[in-house]
Amino acid sequence: MGHGWFFWFLTSWTALGGIVFVLLLFIPAPYGRYDRKGWGPELRPRTAWLLMEAPASLLMLFYWATSRNPFHPVSLVFIAIWQSHYIYRAFIYPFRLPAGSHAMPLSVVLFGLVFNGVNTLMNGYGIFWVGSIPDTTWFLDWRFLLGLAFFFLGMYVNRRADDLLRTQRTAQPGKYFIPQGGPFRWLSCPNYSGEIFQWCGWAILTWSWPAGTFALWTFVNLGPRIFSHHRWYRATFPGYPKERKALVPYLW
Ligand SMILES: NC(=O)c1ccc[n+]([C@@H]2O[C@H](COP(=O)([O-])OP(=O)(O)OC[C@H]3O[C@@H](n4cnc5c(N)ncnc54)[C@H](OP(=O)(O)O)[C@@H]3O)[C@@H](O)[C@H]2O)c1
Numbered sequence: 001m002g003h004g005w006f007f008w009f010l011t012s013w014t015a016l017g018g019i020v021f022v023l024l025l026f027i028p029a030p031y032g033r034y035d036r037k038g039w040g041p042e043l044r045p046r047t048a049w050l051l052m053e054a055p056a057s058l059l060m061l062f063y064w065a066t067s068r069n070p071f072h073p074v075s076l077v078f079i080a081i082w083q084s085h086y087i088y089r090a091f092i093y094p095f096r097l098p099a100g101s102h103a104m105p106l107s108v109v110l111f112g113l114v115f116n117g118v119n120t121l122m123n124g125y126g127i128f129w130v131g132s133i134p135d136t137t138w139f140l141d142w143r144f145l146l147g148l149a150f151f152f153l154g155m156y157v158n159r160r161a162d163d164l165l166r167t168q169r170t171a172q173p174g175k176y177f178i179p180q181g182g183p184f185r186w187l188s189c190p191n192y193s194g195e196i197f198q199w200c201g202w203a204i205l206t207w208s209w210p211a212g213t214f215a216l217w218t219f220v221n222l223g224p225r226i227f228s229h230h231r232w233y234r235a236t237f238p239g240y241p242k243e244r245k246a247l248v249p250y251l252w
Helices: 004-026 045-065 073-096 106-129 136-140 142-171 190-206 209-236
Strands: none
Touching (some): 004 106, 073 142, 073 190, 106 209
């Protein structure tokens, strides 16, 4: 890549992911059902999500717009794919949160903000500034096509699960229940599983190390939380469906 500091930055960020993964296995991030005192003042969930996620959309627009050739067709498709997720997560999801969702402590919001800032810097700088955008034959390359399929399948599962949680929670404000229907038939947290799948797709379709590091960090953030949620469901609801798995449908 020709930028020594960036190589070291990516290596360190990847290594840090390993440490955070181990920490999150023992200390679930203190929001939602694990909300507890001692992590700072609490922000309303809508404000928290907007603050955490908006920089990922806006900062990426900056990197794309100031890149060498923003209107190159592959560049345009890459930015459209990124924004198809972040416009939803930053500007639509916060306004569709069900009434009675938990507030979020400031420390979690700051962690989310720093994570999104660094992650977007890494992807924007690595892909749009110093990476070489491939020519349009990339659109027929198996990596682009496979990555695209992963990305949109993951996005579909993630949104479907977000929507099911929202509608079922709206009917039972402030209560926890066993979510029903759609991908919840097979998995405890299809919103998280879909999101992990989605960013693996991004890594494959851009075929870049920064995007691979993002996929890894998505697993770092959400993998331990999948297991925490799965254990919590089993402990909280004695009749929790046995066929519902944590990570891999039918298996695990
Ligand atoms: N890329 C990343 O690193 C990353 C990191 C975090 C989140 N995300 C994404 O952001 C979205 C939200 O994440 P999250 O951690 O807030 O997800 P979550 O724990 O599943 O909660 C989502 C919403 O559904 C409610 N909810 C969840 N399970 C429920 C149940 N069994 N009964 C009743 N209500 C329930 C929650 O209420 P409460 O708030 O009251 O619990 C919250 O309003 C997900 O799509 C996730 O993939 C991505």
